[in-house]
Amino acid sequence: xxxxxxxxxxxxxxxxxxxxxxxxxxxxxxxxxxxxxxxxxxxxxxxxxxxxxxxxxxxxxxxxxxxxxxxxxxxxxxxxxxxxxxxxxxxxxxxxxxxxxxxxxxxxxxxxxxxxxxxxxxxxxxxxxxxxxxxxxxxxxxxxxxxxxxxxxxxxxxxxxxxxxxxxxxxxxxxxxxxxxxxxxxxxxxxxxxxxxxxxxxxxxxxxxxxxxxxxxxxxxxxxxxxxxxxxxxxxxxxxxxxxxxxxxxxxxxxxxxx
Amino acid sequence: xxxxxxxxxxxxxxxxxxxxxxxxxxxxxxxxxxxxxxxxxxxxxxxxxxxxxxxxxxxxxxxxxxxxxxxxxxxxxxxxxxxxxxxxxxxxxxxxxxxxxxxxxxxxxxxxxxxxxxxxxxxxxxxxxxxxxxxxxxxxxxxxxxxxxxxxxxxxxxxxxxxxxxxxxxxxxxxxxxxxxxxxxxxxxxxxxxxxxxxxxxxxxxxxxxxxxxxxxxxxxxxxxxxxxxxxxxxxxxxxxxxxxxxxxxxxxxxxxxxxxxx
Numbered sequence: 001x002x003x004x005x006x007x008x009x010x011x012x013x014x015x016x017x018x019x020x021x022x023x024x025x026x027x028x029x030x031x032x033x034x035x036x037x038x039x040x041x042x043x044x045x046x047x048x049x050x051x052x053x054x055x056x057x058x059x060x061x062x063x064x065x066x067x068x069x070x071x072x073x074x075x076x077x078x079x080x081x082x083x084x085x086x087x088x089x090x091x092x093x094x095x096x097x098x099x100x101x102x103x104x105x106x107x108x109x110x111x112x113x114x115x116x117x118x119x120x121x122x123x124x125x126x127x128x129x130x131x132x133x134x135x136x137x138x139x140x141x142x143x144x145x146x147x148x149x150x151x152x153x154x155x156x157x158x159x160x161x162x163x164x165x166x167x168x169x170x171x172x173x174x175x176x177x178x179x180x181x182x183x184x185x186x187x188x189x190x191x192x193x194x195x196x197x198x199x200x201x202x203x204x205x206x207x208x209x210x211x212x213x214x215x216x217x218x219x220x221x222x223x224x225x226x227x228x229x230x231x232x233x234x235x236x237x238x239x240x241x242x243x244x245x246x247x248x249x250x251x252x253x254x255x256x257x258x259x
Numbered sequence: 260x261x262x263x264x265x266x267x268x269x270x271x272x273x274x275x276x277x278x279x280x281x282x283x284x285x286x287x288x289x290x291x292x293x294x295x296x297x298x299x300x301x302x303x304x305x306x307x308x309x310x311x312x313x314x315x316x317x318x319x320x321x322x323x324x325x326x327x328x329x330x331x332x333x334x335x336x337x338x339x340x341x342x343x344x345x346x347x348x349x350x351x352x353x354x355x356x357x358x359x360x361x362x363x364x365x366x367x368x369x370x371x372x373x374x375x376x377x378x379x380x381x382x383x384x385x386x387x388x389x390x391x392x393x394x395x396x397x398x399x400x401x402x403x404x405x406x407x408x409x410x411x412x413x414x415x416x417x418x419x420x421x422x423x424x425x426x427x428x429x430x431x432x433x434x435x436x437x438x439x440x441x442x443x444x445x446x447x448x449x450x451x452x453x454x455x456x457x458x459x460x461x462x463x464x465x466x467x468x469x470x471x472x473x474x475x476x477x478x479x480x481x482x483x484x485x486x487x488x489x490x491x492x493x494x495x496x497x498x499x500x501x502x503x504x505x506x507x508x509x510x511x512x513x514x515x516x517x518x519x520x521x522x
Contacts, residue, residue, distance in 0.1 A: 061410050085414050087407040095429045095512045105415045108425070136512045 009073045010034040011160065011192045012058055017067035019053055027053040028218035030067075033211070037159075040186060040193045042203040042210050044249070046257050050218025051196040052088075055162045058194060059085050071160065079160075084153035086163040090145035092137040092152075099124065099133040102152045123151040126185070143174040150182070154189075163195045167202070176234070179205055183232055200253060204245045205232060212249070214256045222252045296481035301488065304481035311470070312482075316489050319466035322378055323450035323497070326385025327442055333386070334393030335435065341394070342401035342427055343419070352398070359391035363449070367456045381453030381466070388449045389442035396438030400431025433513050436505040443497040447490060467493075 012035040019027040028050035035041050043051040056062035057069055060076030071079035092101045099120050100107075106116040124130045127147040137145055146166060153161065167175040179202060186193065197203050203210050207226045214221040226245055228236060236242055278298045284290075285297035292300045305312065337355075341348035367384050374380035404427055412422050454468025465473075467490050474483040 056410075059410075059414065061413060080414060080416060083414070085410065087411070089407070091405060091407045091411055093408070093426070093429070095432070104411075108412070108415045108417050108421055138512060138514065 011037040011072055012194070013070045015068045017057060017069060018065050019050065019057060019062070020065045026217035031218070031220055033220065035192060035194065037192050038190045040195065040206055040208045042195045042197060042207040043213060044197065044200060044203050044210060044253055045213030046215045048218070049213035049215040051213060052164050053218065055085070055164050055194060055196060059083055059162055081156070082159045084156060084158035084161055086149055086153050086161060086166045088165045088168060090137070090149040092145060092148055094137050097134050097136055098129060098140070098148050101137070101148055102155060104152065105156055119155055123155050126154065127151045142170050143178060146170065146178060159191060161191050161193045163193065165196050165198065168198065175202065180233060182206070187231060200250050201237070201246055204242060204249055205237060210249055212252050212256055221256045224249055224252070293478045293480045296484055300481040301484040304479070305485040308482055308485065311464070312485060312489055314464055315467045315470040315486070316493060318378070318464070319447065319450045319454065319468070319490070320493060322381040322453065322466060323385055323446040323493070325382040326449055327389050327446040329382065329386045330389035330393055330442060331439060334390050334438065335397055337394050338397035338401055338431070339423065341398045343423060348398070355391050355394045358387060363388050363452055367453055371453070371457050376457065381450055381457050384453035385446050385449030389446050392441040393435070393438040396434040397431050400434030401427045404430050433509060436501065436508065440498065440501050440505070443501045444494055446497060447494040451490060
C-alpha cells in the first residue's frame, strides 16, 4: 500500500485545487502547494479563507471540485492509513473512558485486546495521562481532553498529522505547554504536520513554514519560512529572532485582513 | 444528606396536612361517602377490598409493562431504520406523528373488536400510545451526532454498522431514556383506557380500568378512590424504575446526571 518515499514525491501535494460548496460558494480557489516529508506547515488567515477546508480536502473527508490532491502519491482516500486528524474540540466520545477513547481506532479495526491495551498505555504515558486512564471526558480539564485527543491520533502511528485549531479553546499557558510538548513529539517522530491556527505566535513557534491565506475566495497570499533554531523551548519565545518573525508574519497577515 | 432528610420530612408533613384538610372537609360538611369519601373511608375500602384490588393492579401492570416493552423494542428498531435511511425517514416519519394525534379512546373499541378479548388487545392499545415518544426521541438522538465525530469514524474507515452502533446509538441513549420516561407514564393510562372497553380480561375479573367502571356503576366511590390511588402509584413506580435505570446507564458520563464529586 505505502509507496516507498523517494526524494521526488512531496508528502502532500495540492495542484490547482478549487473547492466549491453545494450553494456555489467558493471555499478555496486554485491552490497549489507542495509539502515535503517532515515539514510543519501552519495556515493563518481570516475566517472564510478555507483553512479548515484545506485539511478536509487533504484527509479526503471532503472531495475537491477541481484539481488534484496527492498524499504520498496516493489519493487522500487511499492514504488514510498514513493520516490522523485532530479536530478543533477534542471530539471525545463522552460515554467512553480516556483509555477507551484512545483505543477506539484499534477497536474498530478489531485489533487484539492485549495489543490494544499495551498501545493505549504507551500513548497515555507519552502524553502524561496514565493517571486518568479510567476517567470520563467530562471529568477532565480542557488541556487533558486535548491530550487525550492527541494520544488517540498517535495510536495508529501516523506519518501525517492534520490539526484544525486544536488548542484554540485553551488558556494561553496550557496552549504554550502543549505546543512545547507537541514539538518534542514532532522531533521524535518526524511527522509531516498541517496545522491551522488563528495565533501568529503559535504559528511561528511551531512551524518550519507559515502559509498565509487570503479570503473570498481562499488562496495563498504569502509563505514565510521559519528558521528558528531547534529544539524550540519556552526560551525560544523570548528570543529576538522569534519576535522578528512574529512581527513579519503579523504585518503580512494584517495586509491580508485589510484586503 | 441532612438537607435531603429535611426535604423528605417537609414533603410528608405537607401530604399529611392535605389529607387532614380533606378529612375535615368531609366530616364537617357531613358529605355522604358516595359523593366524596374521606381518606379514612378510602383507607377502609383499600383494606376491605385488598385482594381484588391487588389482582386488578397486577393485571394492569402486566398490560402496561407488556405494551411499554413492545413499544421500546419496536420504537428503537424504527428509529435505527430512520437514522440509516434518510429517504425512508422523510417518507414514514409523519406517520409517527399520526400515531400521537390519533384519539386512542376512539380506536380502542375497534382494536378490541379486532383482537378479541383478554389482555392482548389492551397491550396493543398501550403499545400504540407509547410508540411515538420512543421513536421521536430516539430518532432525534441518532441523527444529532457531532459532525466531527462522524468524520473521526470515517477516518478510521468504520463500517456503517459501526457508525450506527458504536456512535449513533450511544449518542441517542439519553434521548431514548427521555422517550421511555414519557411512555412509562402514559403506559398506565393506555392500560386503563384499554380496559374501559375490554371489560373483564379474565373470567369475572379485570384490571384497574375494569374495576373503576365496576366501582362507578355500584356507587362504591371509596373503592373508586382507592383504585385511582393504586393507578397513580403504579404510574409513579414505572417512572421511578425508568429513572433509576437511566441513572445506572448515564450517571458516569452524561451531563443530566449529578456532577462527579472529587478533588
